[in-house]
Amino acid sequence: MKELIQYILQFGNLNEQQIALIEQKVSEIYLPKGQYFSEAGKIPRQVGFVLEGVFRFCYYNNKGEEITDYFIDENHFVTDYLNFDANMAASEYVQAVTDCRLLVFTKQDWDDINNTIIDWDKIVTKIVQKCLTLKIESRSPLVSEDATTRYLSFIEKFPALVNRVPLSYIASYLGITQQSLSRIRKNIR
Missing domain, CATH: 1.10.10 (Arc Repressor Mutant, subunit A)
Known part of the structure; x- marks a missing residue:
C-alpha cells in the first residue's frame, strides 16, 4: 500500500483523510500468468497498481498477428485509462506476463475518490501524462x-x-x- 501512496504523492499533495479514503477504496488481487486484466471489446472496469509482476498491452493486427504494444511492471499503474474513464470498449488486451499481485480500484471506487478528493482529477491527469510520455519515449526510437x-x-x-x-x-x-x-x-x- 505504501508504494501506491508514495507514487501518487509524486503528483500532488494529499492529507491523512484523503490517504485513508484511497486505502479504504483499494483492494489487493492476484492475477496468474496469462490472465487478462482487461480485454479488447470489453469496457475496462478497474485501475490497477502493480505490486509484483509484469503486464503487456497487446492487440491483433489486420493479418491476425498478435502484437505486443507496451509493458508495465512494478510500481506503475496498469489500465486502458482512456477507455476506462470514458466507459468505452477497449481495443487492446492487458495480459499478465508473469504472476501478478496488484492493488485495484473499481470504476465506482475510482469515481468516489474523484468526487471526494479536491484536485484528484489534476493528480490523475499528471499520472496519465507521465505514463503516455514514458510510452512515447520507449516507442519512438523503434521506428527509425x-x-x-x-x-x-x-x-x-x-x-x-x-x-x-x-x-x-x-x-x-x-x-x-x-x-x-x-x-x-x-x-x-
Whole structure:
C-alpha cells in the first residue's frame, strides 16, 4: 500500500483523510500468468497498481498477428485509462506476463475518490501524462532504428524485463521475428 501512496504523492499533495479514503477504496488481487486484466471489446472496469509482476498491452493486427504494444511492471499503474474513464470498449488486451499481485480500484471506487478528493482529477491527469510520455519515449526510437539497436534500446529502457518476458513478446514489441531476435542476442553476447 505504501508504494501506491508514495507514487501518487509524486503528483500532488494529499492529507491523512484523503490517504485513508484511497486505502479504504483499494483492494489487493492476484492475477496468474496469462490472465487478462482487461480485454479488447470489453469496457475496462478497474485501475490497477502493480505490486509484483509484469503486464503487456497487446492487440491483433489486420493479418491476425498478435502484437505486443507496451509493458508495465512494478510500481506503475496498469489500465486502458482512456477507455476506462470514458466507459468505452477497449481495443487492446492487458495480459499478465508473469504472476501478478496488484492493488485495484473499481470504476465506482475510482469515481468516489474523484468526487471526494479536491484536485484528484489534476493528480490523475499528471499520472496519465507521465505514463503516455514514458510510452512515447520507449516507442519512438523503434521506428527509425535497426533491429539490433532496437533490442539494445529495449535492454537499456527495460533492464528488469529482459529475463522476465518471453522472447516472442519482446520480438513482437520490437517489430521483428523471434528468430531474428535470437540471432541478435547471440551476436551481442
